[in-house]
Amino acid sequence: MPYAARTRTAALLTSAVLAAGALTACGGEDGDVREQSLEWEDCPAPSDAQGGGASPTPLPRGGVWQCSTMRAPLDWADPDGASVGIELIRVRSSGPKNDRIGSLIFNFGGPGGSGVTTLPAFGKEYDTLRSRYDLVSFDPRGVGRSEPVECESASRMDALFQEDGTPDDAEERRVYEEGLRGFNEACQHNSGKILPHVRTTDAARDMNLLRELLGDDKLYYFGISYGTELGGVYAHLFPRTVGRAVFDAVVDPTQDPEQGSLGQAQGFQRALDNFAEDCAAKPQEECPIGTDAEDVKKRIAQLLDQLDERSLPGIFPRRLTETAATGGIAQALYSQDFWPYLTQALDEAYDGDGRTLMVLSDAMNGRSESGEYSSLVAANTAINCSDDRPRYSAADVQRALPRFREASPVFGDYMAWSLLSCTDWAVEGAADRPDVSAPGAPPILVIGNTGDPATPYEGARRMARALGPGVGVEITYRGEGHGAYDSGDQCVQNAVNGYLLQGKVPRSGTVCG
Structure with missing residues (x-):
């Protein structure tokens, strides 16, 4: 079996080392998915498909986690046909209402990682961003509680x-x-x-629907690892609806x-x-x-x-x-x-x-x-x-x-x-490489870590170039591990926080660490 080397499994690893639900099914005819309203409730304990464990605990300053399910077309080519449930999680903004920008949507990678379990596990690391955003994540289709792909026992x-x-x-x-x-x-x-409908382009279209249902004119986004590829594909499909976006631990889209x-x-x-x-x-x-x-x-x-x-x-x-x-x-x-x-x-x-x-x-x-x-x-x-x-x-x-x-x-x-x-997969692959060209999109921060094992540093520069002139803003972190923002490096965090919270675009080529 291949490494699932583009996901963040740090929370699972930490608990494992220290210790040394019902699934949404494809439905029938559901009409216009854009007419639905999201109903938020207390989050259940994660299912086995999400990794198991206990229900998420609140963040400081009144950060209570809420969960919901969004209906999306099983086949985006047939938007009025059968639907699939996309499991969501959020914590509301901690700041004054008039300072709130919108929802900041996270994808932590994989592909195959559950955002519903990962966001609460790392919530404290991103709590500064909650001053102006609701923090939101989701289980992409095929993952966790979102019609998970099931194979062997x-x-x-x-x-x-x-x-x-x-x-x-x-x-x-x-x-x-x-x-x-x-x-x-x-x-x-x-x-x-579900197998023919779990491409990254499907997840990008789901994310655009989520943006609409959350009431945001623009997508505010934080993608990590494979989440950078998902973000790049989204920017290619919907460049005019990209708001402020950050790509951390960047997948090379040219390979x-x-x-x-x-x-x-x-x-x-x-x-x-x-x-x-x-x-x-x-x-x-x-x-x-x-x-x-x-x-x-x-x-x-x-x-x-x-x-x-x-x-x-x-x-x-x-x-x-x-x-x-x-x-x-x-x-x-x-x-x-x-x-x-x-x-x-x-x-x-x-x-x-x-x-x-x-x-x-x-x-x-x-x-x-x-x-x-x-x-x-x-x-x-x-x-x-x-x-x-x-x-x-x-x-x-x-x-x-x-x-x-x-x-x-x-x-x-x-x-x-x-x-x-x-080699013997039942569904034909879509392309040799993802298309992430995004002419007309606003600046996107692209952060590469020189010691990153899973998404090598060189991919960040190639992603920045592939996004197009004036879009990719490259930042280098001289460090170790998969990702930069959660390293605690103040220079990286200041650059990201300044952009997401204040709209301050750092100089492309900034070096931290």
């Missing part, structure tokens, strides 16, 4: 993630390809009705899937190199996993080689395989705050205990402590395969492997073989 998902994601011979390739094929067939069998996967291999390797350098600079008792940076990386490579031959005990009855360990390492690189967990996990694995690396791997894959899986992996696959036209063969992977291995000795093989994820 939890037990079958466990089995799939135990399989070798870096096949070395013909028999391992056969097993790997059969696993992918079976997963894709299960998605078609269980969710065939096809192979180029994107190669870029991620390079990005994760760069982050691993930075982790190794940081660890090696610490006293030995704080970095017991290597004598210097090269030794840290050498021991990681040796661990993965050993796991390819023989797995370690993980979270009983599952075992830590090479694939699970690789995913766990990647997950920990999403934030510098998680680097100590990675050090701990590796130290334990060298002593024969794979549990913490498996906790990290579970967070990557959307597996809860109860053993249930969120819709993350299924929706991630469905949306990517519906968006991306290219379909790759095992021969294509074999041809690409040398370049992937050069880009990353640790992640290259896995990222290369993940190109087969869409």
Whole structure:
């Protein structure tokens, strides 16, 4: 299975490491969806498809979370036909009514991440923006409570993630390809009705409907990771209705899937190199996993080689395989705050205990402590395969492997073989690359993090250029982790807050950190 590497799973990861509902169905004829009114109520506890857990707790200064369901056309080409329910969440503005600008809509990435669970988890980090906005997010179609894509059972998902994601011979390739094929067939069998309608263009049109129903003439938007691609597609489709928008942890819109996967291999390797350098600079008792940076990386490579031959005990009855360990390492690189967990996990694995690396791997894959899986992996696959036209063969992977291995000795093989994820997908992909050109749109802040593993820094400049002259305003953050605003860097936050709250456009080329 491929990494769901464009989503923010920090809240899930933090709770998992420290601990070491009804679904909306497609309806019938619903008439004009623009005539509906949203009814806001107390939020229920998240469903398994949303990741589980407790109902969201209020923010400071009276920030009570409310939820609603918006009806959108299942097929935007047939707006008067069947509908799909889009689950929403909001917290009202904390400032005076006459200072309120409107609603600030968030998408936190994936594709496949639940905005209904993620926004409350990170609500305090964005609370400054609540002084002039209602903060709003949603589960995109196919995700969480919004007609989630359903594929395999939890037990079958466990089995799939135990399989070798870096096949070395013909028999391992056969097993790997059969696993992918079976997963894709299960998605078609269980969710065939929604699969043709989960493209990013569908989500962008849903977001435009949401803007209208919230009563805003313009879309005020904060997109993170894949949310930047969604924002770019929206700006292309509706440039005249873009208000103030921020793209953070930017997806490169100029790359096809192979180029994107190669870029991620390079990005994760760069982050691993930075982790190794940081660890090696610490006293030995704080970095017991290597004598210097090269030794840290050498021991990681040796661990993965050993796991390819023989797995370690993980979270009983599952075992830590090479694939699970690789995913766990990647997950920990999403934030510098998680680097100590990675050090701990590796130290334990060298002593024969794979549990913490498996906790990290579970967070990557959307597996809860109860053993249930969120819709993350299924929706991630469905949306990517519906968006991306290219379909790759095992021969294509074999041809690409040398370049992937050069880009990353640790992640290259896995990222290369993940190109087969869409090969047998039931729905044809829409395009080689998303169109984000947005002539006539106002300035959009585009923030790239030099140490970002999942959306490498180079993509921010390419997004800014692809949006068009006078639209993309590029900001560089010299830091680590996936994203910049939630790093706490005052320079980044001042630039974003100044634009969203006051309309002050920072100088393109601003460097922070």
